[in-house]
Amino acid sequence: MPVLRTLVQRNPNPPYFLCNIYRLFNAQNTESYEPTATHYDNLINAAAGKGDFAAVGNLLNKRVRDGCFNTKRTFDFITNTDDGISVLDELSQTLAHLDHGFPRKSAYDSLIARLYKINREIADKSAIFCR
Numbered sequence: 001m002p003v004l005r006t007l008v009q010r011n012p013n014p015p016y017f018l019c020n021i022y023r024l025f026n027a028q029n030t031e032s033y034e035p036t037a038t039h040y041d042n043l044i045n046a047a048a049g050k051g052d053f054a055a056v057g058n059l060l061n062k063r064v065r066d067g068c069f070n071t072k073r074t075f076d077f078i079t080n081t082d083d084g085i086s087v088l089d090e091l092s093q094t095l096a097h098l099d100h101g102f103p104r105k106s107a108y109d110s111l112i113a114r115l116y117k118i119n120r121e122i123a124d125k126s127a128i129f130c131r
Contacts, residue, residue, distance in 0.1 A: 037068040041076070048077035048087065053094040060095075064103040070110035072117070079118060 040063040047055035063070070078087060095111065098104040 035063075035066055035068060037063070037071050038073075040066075040068050041071055041073045044074060045077045048091075051090075053090045056091070057094040057097055060107050061099050061103050064099075064106065070106045072110070072113060074107075074110045075114040078114060085118075 040059055044056055044059050044063075047053075047059065060070075060074075075091075078085065078091075091111070095104065095107050098107055
């Protein structure tokens, strides 16, 4: 039997179910939480919905520092609030005070893309009514 023991190699890694249990407990550790772009989008839209553009500016700066980029949903609050486009004045002032470089450029690019999408949706609706 000692010959069989030497022929059968043992796996140096723990069994698969132990790895999953370790990942489960490790995922519940709040210290290792890494925010996502969706998390920041939700926070930014909530802050802008309340009219807190200082928080919007802080979140836009922090998301870039955390390695999360702006998405097409970052400025959804422009069309999801009762104020609509009227928040652009406050938003442009907020964007002007962002950190120089990538955070500011990325925020402006996302805003321009959002405004272009809004304009395209309006044009599509008006084209439907003109037919």
